[in-house]
Amino acid sequence: MNVSPELDRRFRDAATAEGLLDVGFDVVESPIGALLVAASDHGLCRIFFDAEPEQHLDRLARTFGPRVLRSAPAVDNARRQLDEYFEGRRDAFELDVDLRGAAPFARQVLDQLALVPYGQTTTYGTLAGRVGAPRAARAVGTVMNRNPIPIVLPCHRVVGANGSLTGYGGGLDVKERLLRLEGALL
């Protein structure tokens, strides 16, 4: 007896509307490929470049609680803003973020990262200086590498001291594409 897509959607929507989820997630299509976007009632909590849900369910449940469910409305706001960003109609995200699970140092760095403006780049060392640890460029690199909410927390705007792109969780080509979209690269 197969559950129809309509009945399935009604349950998922009702569960979200009742506020019963620890995390709601959905796949969001984008020009850089499908993204898995997840949000809790505290805000946006994850963006994965690998959009296969099964890869992420266990970790989401461990970090945020077992009530993890795919839900379109749970990420509607993020989806709309990401669409606008990729269409070049949005240069700042207005989204609460949920950084539970991030260590204190990582949280400080991510807070500073959120302030790097659209279309500009900064360096690992500069960001390290902004959190009062100017020698910690390498540790900042690690935080960027593990950024739970890429694109919205713009680690693609952080480059090496010599201007090289260095690395990116979604692949260097994606980093280059995002910087090009923002006009930070010609």
Next chain:
Amino acid sequence: MMEAVTTIPPFERFYVEHRDVVLGFLRKRVGVQAAEDAFQETFLRALRAYDRLEHGDHLRAWVLTIAARLAIDSSRRARPTAHELPELPIEDGRPAYAQIEHLADGLPPTERAALVLRYAYDLSYDDIAVALDSTPEAARQAASSGVRRLRAGRLHERLA
């Protein structure tokens, strides 16, 4: 007798694994139309209780128990005239299924699930086998072993 305790899966995986069985069960119990509402309510109730589960054993039996309870409520609403109602024995103001669930609390999980589904919810051993991911014969054995254990326990209480 120790049974392996499994961890609670993310709700998405639990829901996808059991949704078709739950809908099929409800359609048999309350009909195609009422089954849709009962389906949604079953999984909403499961979700409300989900973070209080202590382990991930017998989740199919658990969710079918929720569905069975809703099916009873739903058929009561659907057939309000007294003479058409199947007579459910009630002791101390509590319906039979609540009594049995309570009595069976101390049993090993498989026996408890089989016994409750058989005697409180009147499921066939075929349905219980589906619920427990087992065979009808194993379900029958688990239920009767549960009954024996309950009887032994009661006798013990009386002698003590």
